[in-house]
Amino acid sequence: MAKRKVVYGLVCWIGLLLGLAVCPARGEVSVGRASSPHQEYAPDSVLTHIFRAATLYATEVEEYKADLYLKGLVQIHKRNRILKYIPSMFRFEKGVDDYIHESISKMHYTAPSIYDRKILAAASTFPGGDSRFLDVVDFLKFNLYAPSIMEDKVLSPLNEESSVHYNYLIDSVAYHRDGKVYKLRITPRYPSTQLLEGSCWISSNDWTIRYLDFRGKYDLVTFHVTMRMGDTPQTKYLPQMMTLNVVFKFLRNNVEMDYSGWLDYEEVKFRDKDAEPVTWRTKDQSHYDLTNSYTLICDTTRLMHDRDSFARIRPLPLSDREDSLYRAYDKRHRVRPEDTLRVEPTKFRRNLVLLGQMGDALISSYNIDINKVGNISCSPLINPLLVSYSHRNGIAYRQEFKYNKLFHNGRLLHLVPQIGYNFTKKEFYAKLDGEYVYNPRKHGAIYLSVGNGNRIYSSVVLDQLQAQPDSTFSFDGLELDYFKDVYLNLSHNIEIINGLTLWTGVSMHWRHAVNGTPEVAERVQLKYNSFAPRVRVEWTPGMYYYYANGNRKVNVGSRYPTFILDYEQGIRLLDYSGEYERLEISAEQRIRIRGLHTIAYHIGGGFFTNRDNVYFVDYVDFANRNLPQGWNDDIGGTFQMLDSRWYNSSRHYFRGNMTYETPFLLLYPVSRLLSFVQKERIYAGILFMPHLNPYIELGYGLGTHLFDFGVFIGNEKGKFTSVGCKFTFELFNR
Template identity: 60%
Template sequence: MRCMFKYLRIELTHLLLLIVCMMPFIGKSENIISLFPKDRVVPDSILGKVYSSASIYSNEVKGFKANLYLKGVVTVHHRNRIIKYIPSMFKLEDSISNYMHESISELQYTAPSIYDRKIKAMVSTFKSQKGRVFDIMDYMKFNIYSSSLMGDKVMSPLNSQSKIHYKYILDSWTVIDNKNCYKIRVQPKYKSTKLVEGYIWLYADDWSVYSFDFSGEYDLVDFRIKAFMGNTPQTKYLPCYMDIDIHFRFLKNHLQMQYSGWMDYTEVKFAEQGEVMRLKKDRNKYNLSSSYTLTCDTSRLVTDIDSFSRMRPFPLTDEEELMYKDKIERRTESRQKQIQDSIDNLNKPKSQVFLGQVGDALINSYDIDLPKVGSINCSPIINPLLLSYSHRNGISYRQSYKYNNLFYDGRLLRIAPQIGFNFTKKELYAKVDAEYVYNPRKHGAVELHVGNGNRIYSSVVLDQLKAMPDSTFSFDGLDLDYFKDIYVNLSHNIEIVNGLSLWTGLSMHWRYTKSTPELDARVRSRYNSFAPRLRVEWTPGMYYYMNGNRKVNVGSYYPTFIADYERGIRVFKSSGEYERLELSAEQVIKVRNIHHIAYHIGCGFFLNQEDMYFVDYVNFSNRNLPQGWNDDIGGTFQMLDSRWYNASSHYVRGNMTYESPFILLYPVSKLLSFIQKERIYAGILFMPHLNPYFEVGYGIGTHIFDAGIFVGNERGKFTSIGCKFTFELFNK
């Protein structure tokens, strides 16, 4: 107690001395700077006021509309040939190192975290307007008072839950606009992509922010953001000017992007007293169309430099004007070169021209946008980022193509062929997914899925499995007759009411294997199946918005419940009658903004098992073409032998994933500078001969790859340990 009074006496003495020294200047508008002793820690009494005020101010603004002017200069410090193969990269020209980019947009915000941007005009000196390696809007989503920044990418130092990760140093005391203002230095206690460092200026009267200057790292980007808040009662909680300095580094490529943003607020709505800023769970609040009314009308998008000059709120410098003049000259020279190249190609042998086109396809990605046909996207054929590895499936490679055609009334045609090869199993997989959305207001769509599935054995094997006791069970002692599978699924989907969808369709399979006398003595070598299918999916409290004639679901606070029923019937020479029923529930819960818990629970049954059938579940299956790491968020078993998926007429399972930036590696600060996320996995499965199977795992996520290690436990005994690895660079 005596130590506490001594500490308070010292603090009051320092404060009185500071006030006496500043008395002659209080009330003047010029900036008077008084430095604190070096490394002076911010007292808990001040931090408490800062946290308390930030929690209030984070909910003050209910929504706003603003005009946003962005101006940026891109400087190429160093590059090599690899930069051409980075997806969404700007189209850089060989001899040009400086580029200009400008845009004018309408920006709308609705609490708690809905941003909508309509680009009205955009010009640049790039060869194409499509390129980008990041979304600049991620760096503009800066509610400095919220618990997380930049779209939940970074933990805010003004949040009380983050104080264990930051150090706060009193740098100086300043007078700004006749108000006393603290300058506080924010330092992370360890280097992490989830933390920032820099300075923040806080008014001493109400602890609101005057300005901030933060720097950090995320993915392949080093960024620094400087911002000034508004100086009117309407804009004091909102940034009015921002400077963003971004450095992109990848395999000895170095690009610097310096952007400035001015926001002119046309409308600001404040929360009423006592109103909690969250999405209220009542039926009238599910439609968020008023928050998503801004859409980009590309037919009216201004891209002409002369027209943009009449809209520009601030004049350009002489150097910036020169960049646009140089672009016009390069465009003229490029057109002349294209004419000459076309003449030269006429004189080349056709085989040489063809080989050059094949070489381009191997290493280049393509985005083709045809106004009357649609858009086509394909990744390079030679692309190491399409490789993945798991202990269960080995090394896999996939190649995907996408075709989209969005019609004027919201109707959509989507076709996505995909091909993959498993090097461990030496199997080639291919599939085509096609969807035609004819009623976008109700998600009315017709879908077609065609491909070859996993190798599978028939229900005859189940009789062998049932006869084996758990103590002596082993797949190695069984004579498994594997069948190859070709499937066609045709379905129709419609949303009956908000959040409730009805899926009806047909599931057809052609399963075959090599005919031998030994096989023919037990089963046939070819089986066809024809099964009507019904699927009901319900998400209570689904939030959505209307984009023209198209309904876009946003999410819900409740889980999604799914019931999937299929019945095999004897038509068109099909064999086998069966009934399959699967039930499941899944949800991703956001905890403290950047922490997530995902769970998936489900069960499945095969009924009416008198005839031979194939145990082929929908929600419990081995995936032969993995899409990446996030396709497993619903819950899979990484170490479970693939033969178990078809080994029982029923199953019950549950999976959970906890994701956070700080779990086990909290004391290892050097690793946290590279790792963005840590994950804990747990899963349990009940089925005959596995009562239960339990699996735990730990994974990390970085901007280049995701990796995890998993341990399997069968009937109380640890049976397997393995890992999974996927490239995630430019896929997120």
């Protein structure tokens, strides 16, 4: 039974990936242009008024607080066994295709784009488990006046910079007491997951939106959202009522969700007319505490789940159909007398059930939240989405488990065991990262990291490298005696002042030769250890933050780069150990330049000094990652084509990496591909070290809902030496 379930799960995943590869292009919405004879392209004068008003109204509301009521009906049109293995999907009852979910929340918005939601009560007919598909908060972040909406996933058609991607038509004009109301028909110039299609009704009196109706598609979800704006001076810039239709289609599974939402505004504050519009650049730089804008979503153990209590506070009554879903749920879960008279299953039957559960464990993801114990989460053990490929590392598999235990006053215990296997190098990796946060207001924490690192060669090789001229240099002619590495890092972290963190600890390594033959023993020792006190200082000027639950500090981000200094001093304490010094300095930052366009960069350098006896050139900032964490695991990109042997071949280095990411770059002529591609990326990197002066790497990548893919070219001293690619599955990882 278990074996059959595992095999079936693997077949489902293979079918999943093959099905997505041949699925229709995404982002194409089946809404054509209206063909009424009176339709005409919107005049430039009207569009100018709309764009100018949108720029002003995007930050007109400085803050609001509102009660939010959401009611969703979920209907399963088609489903198969694959639906069970989709991460973060609902847990359905067998034979039941209709469900209802309700919630009452507090919404708090603070300019320029901070949305906070605190759930107060919830009622549902789902049998259990949470799903990210129930969370439609991103659709509430639908400020069409802003340059981008839905957590920066979609370009707003009312933004002048984004208008080059849209066509605008005057569908109709209605005349009211306050002036004309234009029905503006908006269509994308090409299919894309970053563009919308639909209509909005705009008043010519003040050029505000009165009603909007848009369709779009992102990842595997097609959505249709309508919003009616408020009709008072305090709420005319904000949605009052909304409807949302979401359709999830995936390998012959079809799930539809119809949501309706209602907002009751308690307080609306507008910005000072004489003040500059609020952005991150114009916020008061002397005050970075955003606690008034953030609150932690309340503990789910304190949510109101009682049906009768929820009925007393429900702002809108249920329809007959909605009420029947609750009554049907109660009927299904009512304890029947015959349930207590069932025959106890035999031992053979219990063993079959156990084997089936073990099979499910291999192909299902889990998130177990146990009161007084903590939260345990892991992804399926058999999961192709955990496999990645790169030219440098080959095929690698990674699995990660997480344990979190939140104590009173914000103290936290966080454990992350990881295992991985590199099929190309035939190496197994394991590591355990542990963190105990004892002072959450100052990020005071004790860290422990233990595992086996990359295979590495000693500094004995550096003399051989230095003796070779650049013109004849080659690793292939060298005898590289590799050592296995087991490391342990123990450290203490504290934030001295806002944005300035001091990390102190010790770093220990135990290394022994992979091939402990007499021939190797004649050249080097077979065992080397190291013990090194270590100091790491990270400084991010102008760090914004807030306090969750009044005690735990959460850093939000900064407009400035992060500067890092990492110093390590090896001392003779363990057997077979020596002395050395390592120093690395770096700066990194991710900058949003406009709309959905971002630039990330990382520059840095390092060197070893005061070397005594044999040591290992093992940098922290410039290293070959043996357990890849995903596409964006290193800010600004890494060197994808650089031979892993170069990372340990020099006593000094200087590097710089840059990544430019945008929705539209080179694929304009191939509009059908734009309906599948979410991001395009340009990569550039440069490295200076002996025998590589310089090494340059250029790349181009695509980001989709299914996978991320990049092609890279390596250039050594003006000559192109290598071409390769990197591939990672990203489906459901976001």
